[in-house]
Amino acid sequence: MKLQFKHQPFQAEAAAAVCDVFNGQPMRTTTYRLDLGDMTNVQTDLDMTDTGFRNHPLVPELTNARILDNLHAVQRRGGLKPSDALAGPGINLSIEMETGTGKTYTYVKTMYELNARYGWSKFIIVVPSVAIREGVYKSLQTTQEHFAGEYGKKIRFFIYSSDRLTEVDRFASDSAINVMIINMQAFNSSKNQRIIDKKLDTFRSRKPIDIIAKTNPILIIDEPQSVEGKQTKESLKKFNPLFTLRYSATHKEKYDMVYRLDAMDAYNQHLVKKIAALGVTLTGSTATNSYVYLEGIDLYKNKAPTARLGFEIKGATGTKTVVKKVSGGDDLFALSNGLEEYSDRYVILPDGIDGRDNSVTFLNGLKLYAGQIQGNEQMTALQRRVQIRETIRTHIRRERELYPKGIKVLSLFFIDEVAKYRLYDGDNDDGRNGEYARMFEEEYENVVGELQREIGDEAYLSYLDKISAHETHQGYFSIDKKKGKKARFVESKVDRKTQTSDDADAYDLIMKDKERLLSLDEPVRFIFSHSALREGWDNPNVFQICTLKPQSESEIRSRQEIGRGLRLCVNQQGERMDESVLGSEVQELNKLTLVTDMAFGKFAEALQSGLAESLADRPKKVDVQLFMDKVLTNANGDTVKVTRDLAEAIYEDLIGNGYVKRGELTDKYYADKASGTVQVAEEVKDCAASVVSILSTIYDSHSVELEDAHGNNVEAKVDPDKLKKKEFLALWEKINQKSFYTVSFDTKDLIQKAIDKLNGHLEVSRIFVKKEYGEQETQIQSKDQLLQGESFKQRKADQEVADHSVLGSVRYDLVGKIVEETGLTRATVAAILAGMAPQKFAMFRLNPEEFILKAGKIINNEKATAIIQHIAYNKLDAAYDTDIFTAATLRGKLGQNAMPVDRSIYDYLIYDSDGERKFAGQLDINEKVALYVKLPKSFFISTPVGKYSPDWAIAFHEGTVKHVYFVAETKGSNDTMELRGVEEAKIECAKAHFAAISNSSITYDVVKDFEQLISLVS
Template structure:
């Protein structure tokens, strides 16, 4: 599959806003002499022997474009976009500073790539540096350049040359300076803002770089800086370090700006939802009810409404030969859980169903207990709550999958967990085994699919699809990998709380199209387990369920996690299923369900 991209007005408007600030800037592609460094250790006639070659830089902003005129342009753009006008220009320490707000999932990276093309087309500017806060975002940006390359080449007749900064591959910097086409360097902030020896190499005179400092060669191009997620990049120290790049201007792109310097375009969460550019959010909150002091375990999975009287799917403990085990059964009004539990004493007092109400999805018992769908009472521990969340995610997944199967849309679900050991453990021989969440998943998946298959004809194409995928093959963990090849929590950036290991991203980010393939033989994975590695920087358009088997510490992190599933989905041909294709049905198809704890439940509802 190859993802297909469309020209969208809001992305063009965001690019135009940047271009319009510099209206009347002359088109220019100035050349200069690039210092190629010392080519021999010996002196020639007492003078060190240096080489020079032709380089290309961004033309400086015309002297006719005064600060007063630039501010007037910015204010006009802001008024036209219903943005509060700036009282004054933001600081000029890193060139002109402009901010663009774009909600997660609408194509922020696509937008700033388009902006590069438009700035090049209008003014000849061709040197850009994208600064990102983490390896996750860096890899996602690189993948976006790869997948959009042909799309933009069709529109502009040229391709961007892009690369990731690597202090051991310094020839790329020479190419960046000497190539006359549009050139983009992608760099994570740790590469120039950390304290390690490798991070400082960008400021060192290096023998392998012919006694030059990489930062000097980069700065000589007068680049335009693009900061992706500035709230995660820019501290006081980073702002000072960015001056070393001698930027022509700095453009900031984020959904959650901390310091919105000269905001010239805004597509916030409300507007993105109103324009039907992101998925609608539904929430399944799993919580313990405090309505009774009973120690009896009862979980109301759902109220089932049909032409007949409503029924309830309840999970409760059942006595077996070797102890007790929770089971899910369909219950009618008048049924007694004591009987169905094979006589467990804990259900003896009044656990007779007296009312099943399909209007608000609640059930009442003779003893006064009242439960709403998703509520649990009784002796329930943390693992039981997590099992319920996993089950609800699987049930929701299968429901959505069956609905979208005949539309040619693959459905994915994403689990956020706190520890790799909960998903994968290793025995004494070093062989991988399931952690508790993986075991829970396979047990609940087999149970859910078995129940669904009883309702499907064997000749049904969706039934054949389910039969072709086993519980073991349809889930996978995406984490960092240690030197022994084992899954690990990985190296975590404590300040940002995110993984800094590239091994976590290979399949899920670099092979995004494979993950979207519906052929069970090629890509049986539909359920993804990960933790901080996928909190930001990774988006797959076909994530329809997000389950948080952990507690998130802040609303920003919760928003980042929900953001992993906000993109509009694509079909098996890579075509985006937006309002142009689906019309008013766009947010019925594009529905993201968050299966969460109570605190996350209230957050997700508030976000929508």
């Protein structure tokens, strides 16, 4: 892949703003006699020249007063506050550009423009760290061909090194555009004199700084807030700069600002990704081992809020973790199917779900906020695991959406130490997975397996199948390349001041392989990186950033880590997916999800505070002063300077049009702005765009929205007109009747069959104790023997079943629990347990929960077999009301588990599997279907083995097929051999129920897919 670059107006405007400050400077090239130094030991046949090229000084006509006039014109044009005077000594211009908008591209373009207009050709880029240095070098490489095509020439660039001082001579003697990239550490003298300031024998008795200063270079300072301490400012004077340009998203000192594209501008102009946050946080211990995770709160206009809560439930084969929608008053003990861990008052208070602070409060005093977890012995590890899981889940869902568009999705994990990712046992060891790498591979397999059931795109599934969990992640750390040892990841040396790594090896893969990482042929999609690599590099296709280390609010406010993923993504052709390609969908496709260990509210507050700090100099209200002395431009390019009278007219008209109230812009203004219909005063009606541009400088804390990734996209709503359609009314009349059942079977026969099955088939997992014994060697021969762990040898290993009960302090009503599982009487259950073989019954103490689950399942299967043959249904007078459709709250995410539909009574379908999505898709387009509905869970049939809810109710157009009303249950297979026990019993009960209430005027059956449905009704 080769990255493509576009000519973007804002970058050209930034370059023009710098150049226009020097209007009046002629186009000139200047030579001088270059000091070659001591040539005594230099071979005479060496090609040497004493002609040097330097930047021509500012001409006498370009006085400070004229430069200030030029500066004011530039500032008024850009809506910036005019400088009172030049910020000396020298000329110092500031350019503010939000991270991800192409800051490096912009100053490279500015160098070309300054050369084209004025002939200046010597530039020095000063950077604070190795990361930024390597990023700048890579940018100069990748943009070289692009700019050469525009300007007809190439820049010669190099990284300053005291080991390669011949580059300094070439910098001074070459007539082309020359760029030196230099770390501030190379010249920032303190107590010890730097090499750059010394006369060197290797440099023919010259000082490198003297040769550089003679070129009168233009200084470009990248991230000046990290470069310019007191000492550095003094050291910069040694370069004898013609003038200085400073580029950053977060300037500490503004100097003379000539261009601003801040966070608010970048977001509103759709130049960076939209940010979403997903918080996963810890809460304190509550002296319980119960696991509870609050995913989020859902709010409604006409009813109490609900919560999405993660907890464990007792399933068919064991306990599992689920996320369910819960309401005030719900009891986790009941919802978990009676897990004892939730028996201590895990009841949500009636008003315990609070949308104001996104919290849930339980009767036992526990209060959780959105994203928080409690109740695990290793909570920190669990928190990190959940963060990894949520990052993978978000990645797969985003990837499923973008894969067909040819867009590679990358996720980035920031960690604080290499050992969490890779562990080594010796100098020549290839290494093994650390804690986070192990977690990643485990969770990746689980998440992909879980989500594959939702994925219907065969091409994407094939792409997933080709990539293993192990090969799809990679670490980017410093590399130890010591002779005689295998290369291995090591901790970077981190600069205390900048908190970034000074090791160039740490950046090799990130910088040199950026294009390869963007290719769908490259299996690496998940990147683990040291937190010290948080600035100076980025990749446009990072869509998820997960920070697996504690974060302070000050770190979040600095937005350094976030900046790694703000750049708009590219496709497989290297084309930037911006507004010119995507239109209004640009920020929905370009969304950066931050998975953080802070609650969403706290994280959002910290991030917004950082944005507010960076926007502190923006005007806060609309008043007459806002327009004073501004320059308005009409469509023809004509300009007018705003006087006080004109400013008052503009302001009064804004109030009259309802656009301003008490100094703040109103919703009416934003609505008209969105539709392009903003009305302005008659005197400036030809300059409406300029007026809107000035109003856009107002700081509004809501201008840069932060999306809560816990939230949902859509809520399915019932179409009231469809509830009144004759097709629906006829269908509903046929299926809404309730029924009761009677069942009789030989209890003694059931007891004996259950005993036989339990004795023959019941097995539960045993707890084992593993014992390993080793001894230290009699003699230690060497230090290496200790370092490599060879002074100890394992002698014996054994494992045995634990000889103690695992029940602990938990007491079970075993008969009662199995009664709950089976619905049989206590006497019947007691008879079954009493009849079990002693060795089988003894399994209860080995693993109580599993014993109850498996015994209950075996008994239920025997019960179900008896029920099928002996059940009878009878119609009741009671019936379901259509309120069950309006009362059901159905929410989902488009493209993940929600789709818009036309023939359903809902406007969206919330589906549980890819099979349901496909089935509904066929129902929605088939002309034979009049109307259908996915039945809510509150519509159920009572059976002896639990409530049963069919999936679909479908009405066909009369005359197109045999006129039937069909209730369908969709399964991946309708082979009766795969529908055993309880499931088969429920289906048979449903058939008996519909036969009883409809006199065979409605059909109920299990179908595999839509094709089988049509075959049945035709």
